[in-house]
Amino acid sequence: MSRFAETLDRLMATIEARKSASPDSSYTAKLLSEGVERAAKKLGEEAVEVVIAAVQQDKDGLASESADLIYHFLVTLVAAGVSLDDVARWLESREGRSGLEEKAWRGQSER
Numbered sequence: 001m002s003r004f005a006e007t008l009d010r011l012m013a014t015i016e017a018r019k020s021a022s023p024d025s026s027y028t029a030k031l032l033s034e035g036v037e038r039a040a041k042k043l044g045e046e047a048v049e050v051v052i053a054a055v056q057q058d059k060d061g062l063a064s065e066s067a068d069l070i071y072h073f074l075v076t077l078v079a080a081g082v083s084l085d086d087v088a089r090w091l092e093s094r095e096g097r098s099g100l101e102e103k104a105w106r107g108q109s110e111r
């Protein structure tokens with residue numbers, strides 16, 4: 001497994017474990033206790049910060065904001081009850097299909 005995948009798995013396990021932790025002892029537990037809307041709002045804010053870093057061609061900023069984005073993405077998944085396996089199934093279903101085929105497939109299924 002890649003370093004990135006291992007880190008992601010470890011972080012997801014930590015976030016899952018915070019579901020039963022006290023909001024007074026953990027930022028993650030506090031976020032989770034506030035529900036999916038709050039987690040999703042934070043995710044949106046972090047996404048904007050990633051966009052700004054990318055547009056400014058700030059490589060260090062982009063890497064650091066990406067880490068924040070991924071953390072808040074995982075918190076949002078946990079708050080919503082969606083697993084990384086659920087996401088992986090969608091990614092796997094697209095493997096071997098080109099981006100243009102995927103776009104056409106989405107166009108058809110949305111009609």
Ligand SMILES: N=c1c2ncn([C@@H]3O[C@H](COP(=O)(O)OP(=O)(O)OP(=O)(O)O)[C@@H](O)[C@H]3O)c2ncn1[C@@H]1O[C@H](COP(=O)(O)O)[C@@H](O)[C@H]1O
Nearest residue numbers: 011014015018021025026027028029042045067068071072
């Ligand atoms: N990877 C992260 C991580 N990335 C970012 N953040 C937090 O996300 C917040 C970023 O949001 P902002 O910049 O808006 O900061 P803020 O103004 O303090 O946030 P708000 O008050 O608006 O919620 C900061 O408080 C960061 O500390 C993270 N908090 C936790 N983790 C991981 O989660 C683990 C569990 O952390 P606990 O929250 O302590 O349980 C940690 O060991 C880390 O591995």
